[in-house]
Amino acid sequence: MKMLTEAFNDVAARLLAHHENDTTDQTAEITTLSTEYYLDADLWRREVDLIFKRLPIMLGFSCELKETGAYKAMTVVETPVILMRGSDGKARAFLNVCIHRGTLLKPDGKGECRRLVCPYHAWTYDDKGALVGIADAQKFGDYDKTGRGLTELPCEERAGMIWVVLTPGLPLDLESYLGEMLRELEWLEIDTWSIYEQRRLDCANWKAAHDGYVDGYHIEFLHANTIATFSKGDVNTFDAFGPHQRIGFANQDIAKLKKIPRADWVPNDGYTFVRTIFPHVSLAVTKGGGGLISQLFPGPTPDTSYTIQSHIYAHLPQTDEERALADASVEMIYGAVRDEDYAMVSGIQRGMESGAIKEVVFGRNEMGNRRLHDWIKYYSQKAPDPAQRPNP
Numbered sequence: 001m002k003m004l005t006e007a008f009n010d011v012a013a014r015l016l017a018h019h020e021n022d023t024t025d026q027t028a029e030i031t032t033l034s035t036e037y038y039l040d041a042d043l044w045r046r047e048v049d050l051i052f053k054r055l056p057i058m059l060g061f062s063c064e065l066k067e068t069g070a071y072k073a074m075t076v077v078e079t080p081v082i083l084m085r086g087s088d089g090k091a092r093a094f095l096n097v098c099i100h101r102g103t104l105l106k107p108d109g110k111g112e113c114r115r116l117v118c119p120y121h122a123w124t125y126d127d128k129g130a131l132v133g134i135a136d137a138q139k140f141g142d143y144d145k146t147g148r149g150l151t152e153l154p155c156e157e158r159a160g161m162i163w164v165v166l167t168p169g170l171p172l173d174l175e176s177y178l179g180e181m182l183r184e185l186e187w188l189e190i191d192t193w194s195i196y197e198q199r200r201l202d203c204a205n206w207k208a209a210h211d212g213y214v215d216g217y218h219i220e221f222l223h224a225n226t227i228a229t230f231s232k233g234d235v236n237t238f239d240a241f242g243p244h245q246r247i248g249f250a251n252q253d254i255a256k257l258k259k260i261p262r263a264d265w266v267p268n269d270g271y272t273f274v275r276t277i278f279p280h281v282s283l284a285v286t287k288g289g290g291g292l293i294s295q296l297f298p299g300p301t302p303d304t305s306y307t308i309q310s311h312i313y314a315h316l317p318q319t320d321e322e323r324a325l326a327d328a329s330v331e332m333i334y335g336a337v338r339d340e341d342y343a344m345v346s347g348i349q350r351g352m353e354s355g356a357i358k359e360v361v362f363g364r365n366e367m368g369n370r371r372l373h374d375w376i377k378y379y380s381q382k383a384p385d386p387a388q389r390p391n392p
C-alpha cells in the first residue's frame with residue numbers, strides 16, 4: 001500500500017514536471033501505421049480468434065453476480081456465454097448452449113435462477129453446469145447424464161471482476177497475465193463497488209475506438225467543454241505493465257502540488273489515471289470513489305465494435321442531490337464518448353475507407369497508442385514468441 005502510494009507520487013512528480021516544462025512522456029520516434037491495419041478483414045479475423053478468444057477478457061463485475069444463482073448471459077465475439085454464481089459462492093462461465101440440440105439457454109441479459117432450464121425441451125442444468133434433468137426421460141431413452149453438462153470456460157474472479165477465456169481448456173493465469181497491474185486493481189477495492197448505470201455504445205473498428213482511450217493529445221481540442229474542464233491535454237505519463245497501461249493525466253489544478261509537501265500528496269489529487277487492461281478494458285476510476293469502466297468488444301464485422309460503459313461507484317448516491325450529481329456525471333461522460341470520441345472514430349472509419357490516406361501517423365507524444373498497437377500485432381501472430389514481446 002505504502003509502495004503504491006510512493007509509485008503514484010512518482011507519477012504525480014513527473015506530471016508536475018511535465019506541466020512546468022511543457023513536456024510529456026514520449027516514444028523515441030514518430031511512427032506510422034498502414035490504414036490497412038485498421039481495415040483488413042483477415043487481420044481483424046486473427047485479432048478476434050487469437051486475441052479475444054484466447055486471452056483473459058473481463059466479462060462482468062462481482063457486483064453483477066451478488067447472490068447464488070445470479071447469472072449474466074451475453075454474446076461476445078460470436079460466443080454465447082453465461083456467467084453464474086454457484087451455491088458454493090464461485091463464479092463460473094459456461095457456453096450458453098444446451099447440449100441436447102444447441103438451444104441458447106438464456107437470452108442476453110441478467111437474472112437469477114436456481115437451475116438453468118432449457119426453453120426448448122426443458123433439460124435442466126444445476127448451478128455448476130451439470131446436466132441433472134431430462135424431461136420425459138422414459139420416452140427420450142436411456143441417456144447417461146453422468147459427467148455431461150454445459151461446456152465450462154476458464155474463469156477467475158479477481159479484483160471485483162470476472163475474467164474468462166472464451167476457448168474451453170486454455171489456461172487462465174491472471175497473476176501472470178496482469179502482473180503488477182493486479183495489485184493496483186485489488187488496491188482499488190472494486191469488489192466492494194456497485195454499478196449505478198450501465199450503457200451500450202456502438203462504434204466503428206475496435207482498434208480505432210481503442211485509440212481514443214490511450215490518447216491524451218486530443219483532450220483540450222475534442223473535449224474542450226467536457227473532459228478538459230478538469231483534465232489537461234498532452235501532459236501525460238505512460239507506464240507499461242506488460243500489455244496493460246497506466247496513463248497519468250494532469251488535471252487543470254496540478255500546479256497546486258507545488259505548494260503541498262510530497263509526503264502529504266493524496267493519490268489522484270491533481271491528476272487522474274486511466275488504466276487499460278489488454279485487449280479491451282479501460283478504467284477511469286479512483287479508489288474510494290469509483291468512476292467509469294469501459295469494456296470494448298469487436299462487433300460482427302471489422303468496421304463495428306461496441307462498448308459497455310459501467311458507471312460504478314464505491315458508494316451509491318443516497319439523496320436526491322447526490323443522485324442528481326451522479327446523473328450529471330453519467331450524462332457528461334456518456335455524451336463525451338458518444339458525441340465526441342466515438343463520433344470522431346466513425347469519421348475516421350469513413351476517412352480511412354475513402355482511400356484518401358495510406359497511413360496514419362503517431363507522434364512521440366502518442367506513446368499509449370504505439371504500445372497498444374505493438375501488443376495487438378504481437379498477440380495476433382499465430383504463436384507469439386515470448387522472447388519477442390514488445391519492450392515495456
Ligand code: FES
Nearest residue numbers: 098100101118121
Ligand atoms: S435443446 Fe435444450 S432441451 Fe432440447
Ligand SMILES: [Fe+2]
Nearest residue numbers: 212218223341
Ligand atoms: Fe477522448
